[in-house]
Amino acid sequence: MALKVKTKIDNEKIYDEEDETTPVSPLGQYLNSSVLSLSLYAVLEFEVPVDDLPISLVQRDFLPINPRFSSIMIDDKKNGVKKWKPVEVDVNDHYFDPKFPEGLSRDEYEECLHNYISKIALEQLPQSKPLWQIHIFKYPTKNGAGSVIFKLHHALGDGYSLVGALLSCLQRADDPSLPLTLPSRQSSTRPKKANASLLKAAAQFSFTVMTSLLDFGRAMLRSSIVEDDYTPIRTSSDGVEFRPLAITTMAFRLDHIKKITTNLKVTINDVITGAIQLGVRMYMDEEESKSSSSNSTALALLNTRDIHGYKSVSEMLKPNTSMPWGNHFAFLHMPMPKLNETHNSLDFVFQTHRTIKRLKNNYAAFLTGQLLAVSRKVIGSEATSKLVYNTMKNASMAMSNLIGPVEKMALANHPISGLYFTVSGVPQSLTVALISYVGTLRATIAAEKGLIDPEKLKIFIQKAYDNIFEAAIQSRY
Incomplete structure (x- = not known):
């Protein structure tokens, strides 16, 4: 039986006391309009089955990450801009558990997974609810025993922001007490010489x-x-x-x-x-x-x-x-x-x-x-x-x-064997x-x-x- 959880972020700590809404960034407005609507899909592949991943993880670990995950986008007719408005979230509205035939091969389930992503990519996120969904794919594919798909509207943030959000609710598989390590930034430029001439600089x-x-x-x-x-x-x-x-x-x-x-x-x-x-x-x-x-x-x-x-x-x-x-x-x-x-x-x-x-x-x-x-x-x-x-x-x-961690990650003690992402709504x-x-x-x-x-x-x-x-x-x- 599905666990029904309702949660409401303590908005007084985040928003102005007189106006709980906050403006949507210009790029966020461009990416969620009648003309253009982009969504990101982060797919986590797990070494072990994900049948027992509890829905309470969403309420406990995901929602508190950022107030935008508990907000909807509204039009401010007075100022002509869009704003984030905090709302009560029913986690069950955002949690999906698709069913597929039993007994298929890993390759066949891989195809099922990709077809499923293609299917949900054609479905617009409801504007009346916070702009995210979590889909639990409980079937073994070529690279994992099960997968979790995070569908996140691009208006919530870019890949850097959203990957950072996901990392904040994941842990190192070898030692959860240690932080995840990211690769150092690489540069191919040679160090500038201190005696570079003014003429050359001009x-x-x-x-x-x-x-x-x-x-x-x-x-x-x-x-x-x-x-x-x-x-x-x-x-x-x-x-x-x-x-x-x-x-x-x-x-x-x-x-x-x-x-x-x-x-x-x-x-x-x-x-x-x-x-x-x-x-x-x-x-x-x-x-x-x-x-x-x-x-x-x-x-x-x-x-x-x-x-x-x-x-x-x-x-x-x-x-x-x-x-x-x-x-x-x-x-x-x-x-x-x-x-x-x-x-x-x-x-x-x-x-x-x-x-x-x-x-x-x-x-x-x-x-x-x-x-x-x-x-x-x-x-x-x-x-x-x-x-x-x-x-x-x-x-x-x-x-x-995007860059991801050097060490293997885990979600609720479920080691993650692979990670990939894609985007939909691109013309x-x-x-x-x-x-x-x-x-x-x-x-x-x-x-x-x-x-x-x-x-x-x-x-x-x-x-x-x-x-x-x-x-x-x-x-x-």
Whole structure:
């Protein structure tokens, strides 16, 4: 029998005594509108069955993490903005226990799990309730004895915030009293020389200003009139975000990737992004040869915080913190290298490295954010959300990556064998989401069902990665 639990957060400790509502961040408003509605799915795979995971865990460990998990989004007609309003939560409204046939193989249950994620991805979260759900999949898959799916609306926070929230209710499997360890931030930049000339610094500043304006101009065009070519991964039809997804995952060993980064003097992100773009190009060429020279762009999400690891949720909620809760990211438009314009597989890594370095070190993201803020004040959040929607729709694919713990985690003494995530509501036919966990980088491919074959694409991405690995090991850069 299901345990019914009702809980209400002590709002007097969190909200203003006269007005319990708090404003929704601008990005949060853009991501939950009539135009655009994005949700994140974090999937935890367990070493042991999850049949006995109690619903009381939600009330005890999940709800207290952040007041937004006990709030709904409402329209403030007086000020024309959306606000978070605390409400009473019935945990049973957010807890799901799907049933499937008994006696299937692990591979068949894996397919059931991915089909189930695709199904709930097509279902909008009710706006009358807090914007999250927890789904318990009590069947063994290829990588676990059972799985738990957290469905979280993107308006609650970005991947950094929501992963930080999940980590706060998990423990180290080997010793719960010890904190989880996150990988140190990696940089491929060389230390600056103390005697760098003033002239050189001025030239660098001028170059940064110029590239900032150029990238800002391109971003504006991509939110309006400039779009990618139609290819085997990008359809001309509207409403892509409402179509079923085919989902698959693949894994890369971090120690192997680090051999590449050491030889090429690039980052893990450079390597895996380059490998995915090369694999996608190879897939496109296989499906339609002329698409190898098409104009295609990958839209990457850049976290705009000064990240040196995850902070506790209580730290994120403090005013003026360097790593605040919420949505703090910008879009990076990354032109995908063309097969007929590259000499070898490493060109994809080096071009990715140069592009990411340029975009991260200029002011285009800041300028875009300022423009959206002005737009919101002039034409409102709904119309501004359309600009964000067009920015995504006009690109060919989206990519996002997060860092996870070095040590194995556990939930209520249930060890977690694997971790991956994906996103729904994106107006693109292909998204790739990556997260690291215990020495492995897990990639989730979510592709429009019937348009893209994710299993075939996975083969090409693996082949691209293998080519890059072999070339990097033999290189002398």
